Amino acid sequence: MGGVFQVGTFIFSIISFLIVFFFIQRFAFKPLAKMLDQRRQHVESQITEAEKSREEAASLLAEQRQLLEEARKEAKNLLDAARVRADEQAREILLKAEEEASRILEENRQAIVRERDEALAAVTQRVAELSVELTAKLLHSHVSPELHREMVAEAEKRLGELVC
Amino acid sequence: MPVFPTLFAGTIWQTNVTVIATIFLTGLIIFVVLRVGLARMDMRRPRGLQNLIEWAAEFATNMARETMPTEQSVNFILPLAFVMLLFLFVANWLGLIMSITVHFNPHMSVWGLSPSDLAGSKGDIELFDSPTSNMSMALALAIMVWVISHARGLRHPKQWLRHFYSPSPLAVIEEITNPLTHGMRLYGNIFAGEALLGIMLRAPFALHWIPWQLPLIVLWLFYSGFVATIQAYVFSILMCLYVGNKSFEGHAHH
Numbered sequence: 001m002g003g004v005f006q007v008g009t010f011i012f013s014i015i016s017f018l019i020v021f022f023f024i025q026r027f028a029f030k031p032l033a034k035m036l037d038q039r040r041q042h043v044e045s046q047i048t049e050a051e052k053s054r055e056e057a058a059s060l061l062a063e064q065r066q067l068l069e070e071a072r073k074e075a076k077n078l079l080d081a082a083r084v085r086a087d088e089q090a091r092e093i094l095l096k097a098e099e100e101a102s103r104i105l106e107e108n109r110q111a112i113v114r115e116r117d118e119a120l121a122a123v124t125q126r127v128a129e130l131s132v133e134l135t136a137k138l139l140h141s142h143v144s145p146e147l148h149r150e151m152v153a154e155a156e157k158r159l160g161e162l163v164c
Numbered sequence: 165m166p167v168f169p170t171l172f173a174g175t176i177w178q179t180n181v182t183v184i185a186t187i188f189l190t191g192l193i194i195f196v197v198l199r200v201g202l203a204r205m206d207m208r209r210p211r212g213l214q215n216l217i218e219w220a221a222e223f224a225t226n227m228a229r230e231t232m233p234t235e236q237s238v239n240f241i242l243p244l245a246f247v248m249l250l251f252l253f254v255a256n257w258l259g260l261i262m263s264i265t266v267h268f269n270p271h272m273s274v275w276g277l278s279p280s281d282l283a284g285s286k287g288d289i290e291l292f293d294s295p296t297s298n299m300s301m302a303l304a305l306a307i308m309v310w311v312i313s314h315a316r317g318l319r320h321p322k323q324w325l326r327h328f329y330s331p332s333p334l335a336v337i338e339e340i341t342n343p344l345t346h347g348m349r350l351y352g353n354i355f356a357g358e359a360l361l362g363i364m365l366r367a368p369f370a371l372h373w374i375p376w377q378l379p380l381i382v383l384w385l386f387y388s389g390f391v392a393t394i395q396a397y398v399f400s401i402l403m404c405l406y407v408g409n410k411s412f413e414g415h416a417h418h
Contacts, residue, residue, distance in 0.1 A: 020191030
């Protein structure tokens with residue numbers, strides 16, 4: 001009888017299968033499909049999120065790198081400027097010191113010259129006086145004050161010529 | 165010739181109760197397995213039975229994607245493909261796993277069977293069998309698929325009409341042969357496997373004690389299991405193919 005076509009079996013098979021299909025589809029397949037769809041969406045959103053955050057990280061990194069580069073350049077500029085200024089200052093200081101030194105040297109030289117001149121003048125005067133006095137003593141003090149003055153002036157003049 | 169309990173015997177509505185009962189049993193088995201497997205469904209960490217079910221769903225999805233023209237038609241056929249795949253797999257295996265037979269006095273009239281019917285099977289009535297080893301049931305599934313495919317085709321009536329004569333009028337013949345071969349292939353494979361298994365099981369032992377047919381039975385059982393699995397796949401993929409051929413909304417883009 002399995003080999004004979006039966007209309008009743010045919011019809012009831014379709015109906016039974018449709019009932020079975022309905023129950024399985026409604027209460028077993030639908031939740032499964034929903035879960036699979038959820039997972040697919042979850043994975044997709046995770047992937048897009050990951051891609052987005054990776055792009056963000058890359059742009060941030062580039063930005064940071066640029067900032068670092070800028071900072072480094074600026075630091076180098078500052079350092080260079082400082083070095084130039086320091087060099088200038090050092091040169092100025094040196095210059096000023098040299099000037100000061102030469103000025104002091106000059107002053108001292110002038111002072112020495114002046115003192116020597118003074119000392120020479122004093123010595124000359126003294127020698128003139130002494131030589132006049134000596135001459136007067138030799139001539140037995142017969143010299144009038146007038147003549148004495150004249151002789152001193154003469155001696156000073158001659159000594160000055162002699163010295164200079 | 166095995167006989168089955170029958171409803172409406174003698175009328176045109178004669179119905180094989182074993183087939184209907186095993187259809188529901190198959191459905192129940194699938195339903196329970198799916199519900200148990202998905203009871204603690206976890207989107208992030210699938211485990212155990214859920215993996216197996218997800219694999220089956222993915223298998224059905226790939227099968228539908230390979231045969232259907234558009235994603236829309238894939239979504240239409242996917243529930244049916246998934247259920248059909250599991251249903252036929254379980255149904256084809258039912259008759260291999262066990263068979264239940266009750267023996268009656270062949271002179272009685274029970275469960276809608278006349279004494280002459282019972283005499284033909286020596287009083288044995290089969291209570292458990294693969295539903296797909298019944299020709300009416302296999303053809304019923306095939307015709308159902310055929311009706312679904314045409315119902316889907318009729319959503320685009322002009323293209324539906326045209327596909328009968330273009331590219332060739334042989335398509336009309338195919339409309340008859342396709343559902344017939346679709347159903348008969350399933351029925352023939354499953355019925356043949358079980359019929360031979362039954363014959364070997366009933367064969368007498370040699371010298372009353374040597375079970376000479378045991379290795380043959382084991383071999384044939386493996387082969388029938390293989391065939392049962394393959395036929396479930398073949399029927400389902402052909403179903404997708406037939407419905408896909410009549411899903412005309414995708415053909416417009418080709």
